Amino acid sequence: xxxYLLRHGEAEPSASTSAGRQLTEAGHQEIASVAMQFASKHxxxxxxxxxxxxxxxxxxxxxxxxxxxxxxxxxxDVLSANQRAAQLMQFLENVEEESVxxxxxxxxxxxxxxxxxxxxxxxxxxxDTGELASVSLEVIGLGMGSCPFILQASTSIPAS
Numbered sequence: 001x002x003x004y005l006l007r008h009g010e011a012e013p014s015a016s017t018s019a020g021r022q023l024t025e026a027g028h029q030e031i032a033s034v035a036m037q038f039a040s041k042h043x044x045x046x047x048x049x050x051x052x053x054x055x056x057x058x059x060x061x062x063x064x065x066x067x068x069x070x071x072x073x074x075x076x077d078v079l080s081a082n083q084r085a086a087q088l089m090q091f092l093e094n095v096e097e098e099s100v101x102x103x104x105x106x107x108x109x110x111x112x113x114x115x116x117x118x119x120x121x122x123x124x125x126x127x128d129t130g131e132l133a134s135v136s137l138e139v140i141g142l143g144m145g146s147c148p149f150i151l152q153a154s155t156s157i158p159a160s
Contacts (some may be wrong), residue, residue, distance in 0.1 A: 003092070003116070003135040003145075004045065005109045006034070006063060007127040009056040010077040015023050018081065019053040022139035023062070030130030030153040034039075035066035037151045038132060046097030047071055053077040059130075060103040078156045079104040092140045109133070119143030128152070 009027030011050060023031070050060045050073045057073070064070035077083070078091045085108055092100070092141045102109065106127060113133050117159045119142040137145030 001092075001095075001097075001137055001140070002043070003137070004038070004043075004099075005113055005127065005133045005135065006031075006059065006101060006103045007050075007106060007131050008053070008055040008059040008103065009110050009130045011097070012152075018041050021053070021055050021151070023058045026114055027055070027129065028058070028062050032064040032066060033153045034132050034151045035063040038063075039067055042100065044069070044099050045071055045101045046099045047095065048101040048103065049076045049079060049091075049095075050102075051081065052077060053081060053105065054135040056103045056105065060101075062117065063101070063103070073103070080107065081105040083108055085115050088112055088142055113147065115142055116140070116145040117143065117147050123146055125150075131157045 009023045009031040010019040011023055011027055048060055048071050050056050052075050059060045060073040078088050110124050110126050111121050114124045116135050116137060132151040136148055143146050
């Protein structure tokens with residue numbers, strides 16, 4: 001399975017609710033930049049799961065608009081900001097698609113990246129807004145994956 005963990009773009013600092021925060025113009029630009037880098041790699045996405053928060057939905061919409069033959073995003077509560085990575089791992093065990101985009105928040109995405117690639121959360125790589133981390137793995141499990149690349153708004157950095 002190839003997982004793509006995309007943290008939402010820069011969002012407005014406040015709204016009537018946290019879930020109602022919208023992407024800023026800079027946030028849309030971050031995501032468009034990352035999407036174009038992703039598209040240049042000729043990678044496919046078989047499924048897209050998104051947090052119910054507005055900024056995550058807007059991130060998915062912007063990202064997918066730059067991807068050829070993109071799937072319809074599916075809103076799932078397990079990607080909400082208050083969820084934990086262990087619950088998300090259980091969800092992923094039932095996903096059949098080979099290539100999956102997850103659009104969510106921290107700490108869940110950074111925790112998931114650490115659990116899948118290192119087996120623990122002791123050495124978190126904190127995903128910044130608009131960053132996309134690729135995780136390649138045969139089975140969902142602690143330390144079972146590798147991170148071939150992380151895309152940032154203006155550049156691609158190799159995973160360490």
